[in-house]
Amino acid sequence: KLANLIITISKALACANRISAVFEQKPGITEKNHTCLEACEGAPAVEFKDMTFTYDGAREPALSNISFSVTRGQTVGIIGGTGSGKSTLVNLIPRFYDATEGGVLVDGHDVREYPLDQLRGKAGVVPQKAVLFHGTLRENMQWGKKNAADDEIYEALKTAQALEFVEEKAEGLELYIQAGGKNLSGGQRQRLTIARALVRKPEILIMDDSASALDFATDARLRKAIKESTQDMTVFIVSQRATTIRNADQIVVLDDGAMVGCGTHKELFENCEIYREICLSQLSKEEVQ
Template identity: 50%
Template sequence: MLKLYRFLHPYRASVTLLLVLLFLQALSELYLPTLMADIVNWGIVTGDSVYILKLGGLMLIVAAVGGICSIGASNLSAKAASGFSRDLRSALFTHVERFSLQEFNRFGAASLITRTTNDIHQLQQMLTVTMRMMISAPLMCAGGIIMAVSRDARLSLVFAAVVPILAAVIFIMARKGMPLFKAIQVKLDKLNQVLRETLMGIRVIRSFDRGDHQKVRFHEANADLSNTAIQVNRIMAALMPIMMLLLNFSIIAIVWFGSLRIESGHLQVGDLMAFIQYAMQILFSLMMAAFLFVMIPRASASAARINEVLDTVATIVDPVTIDGTNPPLTSPAVETLEFRNVTFSYPGAEQPVLSDVSFTARSGEITAIIGGTGSGKSTLLSLIPRLYDIDSGSILLDGVDVRQLAQQDLRAKIGYVSQKALLFSGTIAENIRCGKSDASGDDILRALAIAQAGEFIAERAGGLDSPIAQGGADLSGGQKQRLSIARALVRKPAIYLFDDSFSALDYKTAANLRAALKPEIANAIVLLVAQRVSTIMDATRIIVLDQGRIAGIGDHKQLMQSCDVYREIVASQLSEEDAA
């Protein structure tokens, strides 16, 4: 947890002033019982009303100073804790953005969301309380003991019996609570995951009437979290009654033995009253420390989860030259994309997804990729922008290995349309500008026209400024695919990667889109993954994948003569007349 306190460095001045205010507040609270004792001993007992008014006024001033210091300290602690959590969230988000898909798969989206929100909130709460108590509690405890001893050393022996018991209770509670707090955060991850899957898959759940099944999953995760939280609360709920019991017994003992000391003439009534106040300050400061120890285990568990993410080193990093800069950029245009003996396997997989894949795609050509389900088509495309890094071999742009290029520069050359069309909440124009932030309105309209999306955009109220629901929930599958294609087109990249991006389009729209695409991609490298043979029959080059290996390369006619796997795919989709 201490590793994260580096995010408090920008707030050193606020924390320093906070400590000063807490010190002054503690002094004022420690001074008040002494003033009260003097009023009783030398004012009330002797009947000196002037002395009573004088010290009473002083007490009001001291109390006002303490109140002002308390208000200032609360504001400063809230400001520093909020700034700490804001900076930590930003650092965590920025760090996670650098992760490859391998690191994302390791943690999972649900866990990363929980760590960025709930875990950091736990730290913020703990920090707010800590900054208020880390000075006041020790000062009040130590100062109270000193002032109590100064009043009557023998009567102070009561604390020698009570304080060790309180310390033992706090230690036992913290020891039992720590593993349970860790478990709570893990189970919160699980609940978040089930909730996220349910909300994202609500259409499928309702279509297959799996609502009851999801309810059971949610209730199980919810009950598991609740039971653990109840177990923790049972442990921690016992802390306050035990401490209050010890406090009350301490006060009884002080009054009992104090009365005996007064009777013997060793103690005055005002001193006993002050002694009781100091006893309460001492015991309440220990209760504050106990409250802090209740929060520390959960905050420690959250800090460990956050540090786990921050300490994770991304497997895909930019290369650095001897002088500490990124390698020089290649030219904006790319003439060739070459796979040379590429092998790739997912972490933990027994077999490679791709094995010894070699081919060359050139500018002005369309290289299509086809194969059965699970043959590695989408994986092959994801290796080009380095969403994953290959195990062996090379992927070359104009003879330069992609691992020798900065990721930003590499991806700036690529227009990628994923298999699942993903849109963001916002307007249509904002979604298209994800491809190119400075795209003009004319550029957007041109890209939409090529993608065959201009007509349905014109029908929407607001046109380019019409809003899109999160994930494009208010659009059809074909509309989302066309907007995703337009987003890649507005980028005008050197390499186009289409991952089964026409699957939701009808044949007429798909044919019109391919015809409109031809002049746009004439000077670019195009890799097209498809399931339908009709989509790729006119491609310059067709790569047939079978169980991660290349089963054939050539155009349609060549593969019909030489590749059994391709002939089987064609026969399953087209008649003999269409295939010819």
């Protein structure tokens, strides 16, 4: 018993030291302003100004000299190879990281000037990994908006192409969801995560490769529904599928942290070699046109 007690105490001390180290950790992102900012009239919804970002401890920047602007209501596709910096780029908008050089502007203000609550209240983020919590479907949807009514939830489920399979379940919004959504398929988890972001009706919707588990037909219906029901919403779609982003108002092509192209599908297919290679590796020449 004494030996077991010594082992337990040793483990407890190690855990306590780790918890203490976490509490002592200072956040890298801090608020400089606690006053809400008004949008600048005529300013782009999102703008990257000669932005360079380097992770702490990295020798080379993850993104270099990124410059482009997005007007309100536009859909922007972000495409590139693995490790090209797609997720890093969109994570700078809600200020999960701070730009090393240059800046990221939302409604005409640098994101570093916003109170974090206001800035992140403008954005709805759907991460690569669909994360659902233990509880009912209604409780999961209300993580996006605490006081969301059932009608709002059903509207978001319909846009996210999740309403059909929810209606097939007898429980409706009382559908029980295991931790991590283990009792759902990958596509169902992704659609519910998208719906949770849509419930908030954010000004900026960021979908970080969040439809990868969907079949092409469902993916197409999802993109059409989002475009029709979110006319004033600025949408960023990160994807490795050319079909997912080909109809975007503008497409940003990344390669090894650099922006090698920005334009429409037709413009990039004619003028950007990397985008052309991506398209032809996934589609036939007839489908590309």
